[in-house]
Amino acid sequence: MSLTRLIVMYGKLEGAEGKFARDPTGYLGIETGIYQKKGLDVSWQHVQGTEERYYRLEHRSGDISFVVGRAALQHFLDSKWSRLIGSSMNSCPYYLIVKPGITEIGDLKGESLACRESTARIVPLALVFEGRGLTLGEDITLVLPDGDQDSFDLLIGGEAEAALLPRPYAFIAQEKGFERMVEWPDVVDDPLPVAIETTEKIFRERKKDFAVFLEAHREATRYLKTHRDETVRMLGAKFGHPPSLAAKTHDEYLIWLGDQLTIDFGQLERLLAQVAPDRPGGARKLASEWIVPGALRG
Numbered sequence: 540m541s542l543t544r545l546i547v548m549y550g551k552l553e554g555a556e557g558k559f560a561r562d563p564t565g566y567l568g569i570e571t572g573i574y575q576k577k578g579l580d581v582s583w584q585h586v587q588g589t590e591e592r593y594y595r596l597e598h599r600s601g602d603i604s605f606v607v608g609r610a611a612l613q614h615f616l617d618s619k620w621s622r623l624i625g626s627s628m629n630s631c632p633y634y635l636i637v638k639p640g641i642t643e644i645g646d647l648k649g650e651s652l653a654c655r656e657s658t659a660r661i662v663p664l665a666l667v668f669e670g671r672g673l674t675l676g677e678d679i680t681l682v683l684p685d686g687d688q689d690s691f692d693l694l695i696g697g698e699a700e701a702a703l704l705p706r707p708y709a710f711i712a713q714e715k716g717f718e719r720m721v722e723w724p725d726v727v728d729d730p731l732p733v734a735i736e737t738t739e740k741i742f743r744e745r746k747k748d749f750a751v752f753l754e755a756h757r758e759a760t761r762y763l764k765t766h767r768d769e770t771v772r773m774l775g776a777k778f779g780h781p782p783s784l785a786a787k788t789h790d791e792y793l794i795w796l797g798d799q800l801t802i803d804f805g806q807l808e809r810l811l812a813q814v815a816p817d818r819p820g821g822a823r824k825l826a827s828e829w830i831v832p833g834a835l836r837g
Contacts, residue, residue, distance in 0.1 A: 542575065542578055542579060542580035543578055543579050543580065543748050543751070544579075544580045544581075544582065545579055545580070545581050545582070545602050545603065545745075545748060545752055546582045546584060546595075546600070546601045546602045546603070547565055547581055547582065547583050547584065547601075547602065547603045547604075547605070547752075548584050548585075548586040548592045548595065548601045548603065548604045548605065549561065549562065549563075549565070549583070549584070549585060549586070549604070549605040550585070550586060550587050550588060550589065550592065550605075550606070551585065551587060551778075552705075552707050552708070553688055558707070558711065558778050558779060558780060558784070559707040559710075559778065559788070560585070560605075560778065561605060561607065561628065561732060561733045562605050562627045562628065562733045562796060563763075563773065563774065563777065563778070563793075564627070564756065564759045564760050564763050564796065565581060565583030565756075565759070566583060566773050566777055567759060567762060567763050567766070567769060567770065567773055568581065568583075568755065568756065568758075568759030568762070569581055569583055570773070571759075571762060573755050573758050573759045573762065574752070574755045574756075574759070576755075577751050577752075577754060577755040578751065579748075579751060579752060579755060581752070581755075584601070586601070586604075589604075589606055589607075589610045589611075589614070592604040592606065593614060593618075593621070596621070596736075596737060596738050596741065597620075597738065599741070602737060602741060602745065602748075603624070603735060603736070603737050603749070603752070604735075604736050604737070605627070605733055605734070605735055606733075606734055606736060607729075607731075607732055607733070607734070608626070608729075608730055608731025608732060608733075608734045608806075608810050609657075609810065609813065609814055611623065611731075611734040611736050612810055612811070612814045612815070612829075613814055613815075615828075615829050616814075616815055616818070619828075620738055620739055620740075621736050621737070621738060621739075621829075622736060622737055622738065622739050622742050622829065622830070622831050623734055623735065623736050623802060623829055623830045623831065623834060624735050624736065624737055624742065624749055624753065624831050624834055625734075625735040625753055625800040625801055625802065625834050626731050626733060626734050626735060626797075626800065626801070626802045626803075626806075627733045627735060627756070627760060627796050627797060627800055628731075628732050628733035628795050628796050628797060629730070629731060629797060629802065629803040629806045630728050630729075630730065630732075630795065630803070630806055631705065631706060631728065631729055631732050631792065631795040632725035632726075632727065632728050633658075633703045633704055633705055633706070633709070633727040633728065633729065634703070634704055634706055634709035634719050634720075634723070635701060635702075635703055635719070635720040635723035636694060636701065636702050636703075636704050636709050636712045636713070636717050636718065636719055636720070637700060637701040637717065637718055637719075637720050638694075638697075638700050638701070638717060638718075639716060639717070639718060641700065641701065641718070641720070643720075643722060644667075644668070644671045644673070644720065644722060644723070645671055645672070645673070647668075647673070647678075647679050647700070647701055648673055648678045648679065649678065649679075650679060650680070650699075650700035650701060651679070651680040651681075651682050651698075651699045651700055651701070652679055652680070652681055652682065652699060652700070652701045652702065652703070653682040653683075653684060653689070653690040653693040653694060653698075653699040653701070653702040653703070654681065654682070654683065654690060654702070654703040654727065655683075655684065655685070655686055655687050655689075655690060655703075656683035656684065656685060657813040657814070658703070658727060658728075658729070658813065659681065659683055659703075659727075660813070661809065661812045661813060662726050662727050662728070663726055664681070664726070664727070667723075667724060667726060682698075682699050687704060687705050687708055687729075688708075690702040690703065690704060690708075691704055691708045691711075691712065694712060694717065695712065695715060695717075701720070703727045705729055705732070706791060706792045707788070707792060710784060710787055710788065710791075710792070713787075714784060728809070730806040730807070730809040730810035730813065731802065731806050731807065731810050733796075734802075735753075735800070737749070742831055753800050756800060757798040757799070757800055758798075760796050760797070760798040760800075761798050763793060763796070764793065764794060764796065764798075767786075767789055767790075770785075770789050770793065771785040771786055771789055772785075774788055774789070799836070801833075801834055801835065801836045802826075802830055802834055802835050802836065803836060803837050804822065804826070804835060804836065804837035805837060807822050807825065807826060807830075807835070808821075808822040811825055
């Protein structure tokens with residue numbers, strides 16, 4: 540049988556010691572023959588840097604890119620030629636990671652907390668602390684860096700006693716001896732942490748191939764989530780995870796992968812509020828311009 544070739548690109552999470560891909564499903568999908576069964580020859584390529592992946596899409600040396608939603612939206616606003624065909628993770632709440640010795644939220648009185656500025660702007664951080672008798676800005680110093688990598692660095696470097704971090708960063712911090720605040724509620728999130736995109740031109744030419752890929756990737760995602768031992772082994776082999784980190788990644792991060800592969804409208808609204816809150820027309824207009832037909836739900 541003649542197979543249709545697709546080049547799918549992903550990047551590793553910046554600053555997390557090269558240990559994390561936002562969606563590593565393709566490795567198991569290829570290994571188990573899921574894509575091949577659907578008539579696809581999928582090449583799952585690590586291409587570091589969103590700009591490099593955009594370059595390859597534009598110059599036709601790649602077909603699909605897996606990318607964080609913030610970067611994808613900013614690129615669309617700047618260029619207008621990228622298109623979302625889906626999302627394999629619509630939401631994944633941050634963890635509150637603290638230095639050793641802090642065991643409850645009340646212990647943060649007099650300490651500093653780092654959180655990405657665009658994230659902190661749209662979530663009810665102050666209400667969480669008020670519920671514990673603390674005033675944000677008075678009892679707790681809020682540090683607002685530009686990115687999650689900066690929050691991670693402030694925590695690791697001792698310039699902040701706590702940080703709100705995406706789970707992969709949180710896992711690395713825990714490996715370094717920092718601790719997770721279990722009582723922290725799921726109020727801080729990263730809208731569309733895994734977006735699936737291509738270009739308008741490639742989509743027009745390969746629409747049917749992409750539909751087959753999405754069908755196969757749904758099956759591969761279900762396989763990854765229900766075959767823990769194989770996933771843990773793959774994470775060790777492909778990303779150098781020790782068993783404990785691989786198990787944590789499966790149990791606390793990859794479980795947030797969704798096999799619908801569609802984009803939740805509520806998360807799109809939250810993403811727009813972070814990246815471009817003043818863009819005219821709101822999320823509905825954005826969706827009509829950026830997201831291919833059938834990829835949006837809600």
